[in-house]
Amino acid sequence: MDKEKFDAFNNMNPVDIAEILDETDDEQAVRAFRLLSNDLSADVFSYISPEKQKLLVEELTATEITDIMEELSADDMADFIEDVPDDVAQRVLDSISMEKGTTVDRLLDYPEDSAGSVMTTEIVELTADMTVKDALNTIRTSGVDKETIYTCYVVDAERRLMGAVTADTLVQADLHEKINNLTETNIISAHTTDDREEVALQFSKYDLIAMPVINRGGQLAGIVTVDDILRVIVEEDTEDFEIMGGMRPSDEPYLKTGVFQHVKNRIVWLTLMMLTAIITATIISTFEELLYVIPTLYAFIPMLMGAGGNAGAQSATVVIRGMALGDIAIKDVAKVVWRETRIALVCCLALGLVNFFRVFFTHGRDYTLALVITLSLCATLLVAKTIGCMLPLFAKKIGVDPAVMSAPLITTIVDCTALIFYFSIARLVLGL
Amino acid sequence: MDKEKFDAFNNMNPVDIAEILDETDDEQAVRAFRLLSNDLSADVFSYISPEKQKLLVEELTATEITDIMEELSADDMADFIEDVPDDVAQRVLDSISMEKGTTVDRLLDYPEDSAGSVMTTEIVELTADMTVKDALNTIRTSGVDKETIYTCYVVDAERRLMGAVTADTLVQADLHEKINNLTETNIISAHTTDDREEVALQFSKYDLIAMPVINRGGQLAGIVTVDDILRVIVEEDTEDFEIMGGMRPSDEPYLKTGVFQHVKNRIVWLTLMMLTAIITATIISTFEELLYVIPTLYAFIPMLMGAGGNAGAQSATVVIRGMALGDIAIKDVAKVVWRETRIALVCCLALGLVNFFRVFFTHGRDYTLALVITLSLCATLLVAKTIGCMLPLFAKKIGVDPAVMSAPLITTIVDCTALIFYFSIARLVLGL
Numbered sequence: 001m002d003k004e005k006f007d008a009f010n011n012m013n014p015v016d017i018a019e020i021l022d023e024t025d026d027e028q029a030v031r032a033f034r035l036l037s038n039d040l041s042a043d044v045f046s047y048i049s050p051e052k053q054k055l056l057v058e059e060l061t062a063t064e065i066t067d068i069m070e071e072l073s074a075d076d077m078a079d080f081i082e083d084v085p086d087d088v089a090q091r092v093l094d095s096i097s098m099e100k101g102t103t104v105d106r107l108l109d110y111p112e113d114s115a116g117s118v119m120t121t122e123i124v125e126l127t128a129d130m131t132v133k134d135a136l137n138t139i140r141t142s143g144v145d146k147e148t149i150y151t152c153y154v155v156d157a158e159r160r161l162m163g164a165v166t167a168d169t170l171v172q173a174d175l176h177e178k179i180n181n182l183t184e185t186n187i188i189s190a191h192t193t194d195d196r197e198e199v200a201l202q203f204s205k206y207d208l209i210a211m212p213v214i215n216r217g218g219q220l221a222g223i224v225t226v227d228d229i230l231r232v233i234v235e236e237d238t239e240d241f242e243i244m245g246g247m248r249p250s251d252e253p254y255l256k257t258g259v260f261q262h263v264k265n266r267i268v269w270l271t272l273m274m275l276t277a278i279i280t281a282t283i284i285s286t287f288e289e290l291l292y293v294i295p296t297l298y299a300f301i302p303m304l305m306g307a308g309g310n311a312g313a314q315s316a317t318v319v320i321r322g323m324a325l326g327d328i329a330i331k332d333v334a335k336v337v338w339r340e341t342r343i344a345l346v347c348c349l350a351l352g353l354v355n356f357f358r359v360f361f362t363h364g365r366d367y368t369l370a371l372v373i374t375l376s377l378c379a380t381l382l383v384a385k386t387i388g389c390m391l392p393l394f395a396k397k398i399g400v401d402p403a404v405m406s407a408p409l410i411t412t413i414v415d416c417t418a419l420i421f422y423f424s425i426a427r428l429v430l431g432l
Numbered sequence: 433m434d435k436e437k438f439d440a441f442n443n444m445n446p447v448d449i450a451e452i453l454d455e456t457d458d459e460q461a462v463r464a465f466r467l468l469s470n471d472l473s474a475d476v477f478s479y480i481s482p483e484k485q486k487l488l489v490e491e492l493t494a495t496e497i498t499d500i501m502e503e504l505s506a507d508d509m510a511d512f513i514e515d516v517p518d519d520v521a522q523r524v525l526d527s528i529s530m531e532k533g534t535t536v537d538r539l540l541d542y543p544e545d546s547a548g549s550v551m552t553t554e555i556v557e558l559t560a561d562m563t564v565k566d567a568l569n570t571i572r573t574s575g576v577d578k579e580t581i582y583t584c585y586v587v588d589a590e591r592r593l594m595g596a597v598t599a600d601t602l603v604q605a606d607l608h609e610k611i612n613n614l615t616e617t618n619i620i621s622a623h624t625t626d627d628r629e630e631v632a633l634q635f636s637k638y639d640l641i642a643m644p645v646i647n648r649g650g651q652l653a654g655i656v657t658v659d660d661i662l663r664v665i666v667e668e669d670t671e672d673f674e675i676m677g678g679m680r681p682s683d684e685p686y687l688k689t690g691v692f693q694h695v696k697n698r699i700v701w702l703t704l705m706m707l708t709a710i711i712t713a714t715i716i717s718t719f720e721e722l723l724y725v726i727p728t729l730y731a732f733i734p735m736l737m738g739a740g741g742n743a744g745a746q747s748a749t750v751v752i753r754g755m756a757l758g759d760i761a762i763k764d765v766a767k768v769v770w771r772e773t774r775i776a777l778v779c780c781l782a783l784g785l786v787n788f789f790r791v792f793f794t795h796g797r798d799y800t801l802a803l804v805i806t807l808s809l810c811a812t813l814l815v816a817k818t819i820g821c822m823l824p825l826f827a828k829k830i831g832v833d834p835a836v837m838s839a840p841l842i843t844t845i846v847d848c849t850a851l852i853f854y855f856s857i858a859r860l861v862l863g864l
Contacts, residue, residue, distance in 0.1 A: 263778045282731075
């Protein structure tokens with residue numbers, strides 16, 4: 001790499017540099033990484049893929065690793081250590097100070113998807129008896145990362161959270177003012193073990209840019225910042241999309257996932273759904289004699305199952321999303337079912353009418369057939385909408401991800417009930 | 433409200449106060465709102481529902497309205513004016529200064545879902561020749577809202593963006609240092625007309641907390657902050673969930689939406705899907721003679737259609753989400769189709785084997801029947817996966833929301849092709 005290219009490289013955004021290195025072959029990538037200026041290399045390292053991180057730890061000297069790790073924040077280091085093999089992790093842990101190692105260990109101990117696992121521990125702590133001048137000095141000498149100094153937290157002698165002071169308050173205040181008088185005490189905080197999705201909901205509800213996190217002992221353990229929450233929301237939504245699309249969720253971008261990994265993510269649901277279709281096949285076989293008499297009945301099976309599937313998917317989707325947004329809670333079950341029932345009744349009226357006349361005029365003005373199909377359609381819609389809204393709530397209640405209870409599963413259940421209703425109604429009305 | 437309650441009320445978070453007022457009856461709500469301290473009322477107003485905002489504008493005196501509106505930021509005011517009837521909007525616009533009115537007008541002119549429509553115009557602008565002391569004074573006297581001062585932007589005499597200085601750089605620098613020397617010039621910016629989803633992608637890619645927005649003349653028009661982006665992401669994802677669930681997207685929370693509004697959001701797709709089922713019914717009727725000979729063929733229709741629907745939904749979901757995350761672009765179409773084809777082939781192999789033996793052993797060891805079903809299943813999976821991944825890309829290409837091309841639509845297309853394959857293969861193999 002010549003001088004000009006090198007300068008251009010060092011002036012790029014670390015995220016872009018990491019992206020380029022990820023796509024460069026190993027030897028070149030290590031060489032290019034070594035050319036990065038000191039203040040860039042830790043930043044670039046934190047954005048690089050786990051495979052390339054592993055490679056760098058193996059190829060760089062112990063001193064080089066120590067230099068990077070000292071710059072890397074404890075939470076970035078914990079993220080990286082989770083993703084690499086044990087020997088690489090050990091090599092890194094050996095290179096850092098004992099204090100930092102303890103912090104990283106503690107971060108790794110927090111349950112996955114907890115507030116503790118997304119928080120950063122590099123924060124500025126002030127005490128109530130400081131003056132503004134002391135506080136500004138503390139910030140100046142702390143050297144902590146940019147986004148985390150916007151709000152400074154005030155703690156007591158036992159490091160219990162007293163309140164918060166924003167950077168603009170400090171800038172605007174008299175230098176001799178006591179921090180005590182500037183502290184906002186009415187602040188929203190989380191516990192280290194809180195679910196990160198719940199924390200994310202608080203951020204969007206209250207327009208927060210940072211939230212302090214308290215440990216079991218009531219002490220300030222760290223803060224979660226809004227940019228981390230952004231990533232949490234994107235990840236959680238992607239997970240829901242994938243589960244609702246009938247797949248095992250995956251963190252990897254589509255084009256970077258191998259064919260067999262894609263198959264692994266999808267095959268379980270596909271097989272399951274294929275095998276549950278044995279039930280619908282059995283139901284159809286059971287009523288076979290009915291179909292010998294009126295073969296036309298067959299032609300409407302796809303329509304009924306389709307309408308049921310769609311109606312159920314709609315209800316499941318609004319309820320799953322409503323729960324994810326905090327609009328719907330388990331205790332709202334009665335309200336939700338009652339609303340969905342009324343929605344289903346109105347849909348029945350509208351779709352039923354359209355369907356009745358459609359069948360009537362396209363099937364030799366046979367009003368008993370039109371009636372059978374329409375009644376079956378209405379029964380299917382009612383079942384689909386009530387099951388569709390209840391299953392996600394039930395899943396949440398028993399501690400399963402509500403997204404699991406979406407289209408594929410509900411379709412199967414609705415398919416079966418739709419068929420049973422259809423054939424029973426046909427038998428009854430047609431007197432077979 | 434007695435004194436104690438009043439104090440408790442005034443000490444609450446404005447978001448919570450707004451929530452309470454939304455659920456209070458009108459007369460009480462206006463009375464309670466009047467009791468709020470001056471610095472709280474604008475904040476609470478910005479979080480209250482449009483209906484209650486309208487009520488307040490109608491019930492409060494002109495002076496009271498002016499007081500609130502002077503405190504309200506221009507972007508919050510634009511949001512509110514978009515949601516209320518014209519006469520209410522006029523009453524508000526009459527109460528504010530001409531300058532603020534012009535800013536609000538300009539914000540309202542930006543296309544919906546553009547960067548301009550989510551940005552805030554209240555920013556601190558510095559010039560390169562200022563000293564740190566001048567800069568801190570400018571911040572101090574600007575009185576702008578908290579989250580927007582973390583990054584200050586440096587502009588030239590024509591208000592063109594030169595770069596940015598962060599608050600912590602200012603705090604840590606010598607008071608006599610020139611801003612010029614502290615300015616980071618390599619910054620990521622957006623244009624007022626950029627799609628807000630694209631801007632959101634940049635925020636999560638580069639871990640940004642604010643991004644400057646440039647107007648057509650190349651001048652700094654405002655900034656987008658990460659808390660606004662958080663809301664954008666939540667809204668866009670919700671929209672995608674609803675569209676993919678076969679519904680018209682809606683901004684309102686589930687329980688606050690009336691039954692008829694819910695029906696309106698859902699009935700179009702339901703009717704459309706019901707009517708397209710005429711096609712599947714026609715296909716089944718066309719091949720009726722086949723089913724007279726081997727009625728067992730009927731029993732597998734739900735399984736084939738189900739497998740096709742699920743497989744197609746999986747492919748559509750990963751592609752739609754991949755595009756939303758910026759992992760997949762239109763130009764990747766060949767790569768995506770090739771990957772999905774290979775995934776489909778592996779799935780065919782696995783599901784085909786399971787299916788073959790399942791049918792063989794449960795249907796009188798009839799290997800021609802098992803073969804017909806298995807071949808049809810494989811053809812369906814292949815079609816489902818390729819159509820499922822291509823349609824969303826095609827939609828994006830012609831400027832339609834890719835989410836529209838999801839489960840319900842793909843299911844219909846896959847259902848039809850699955851049936852045609854099934855019956856054709858049956859005819860061929862069974863020699864009918």
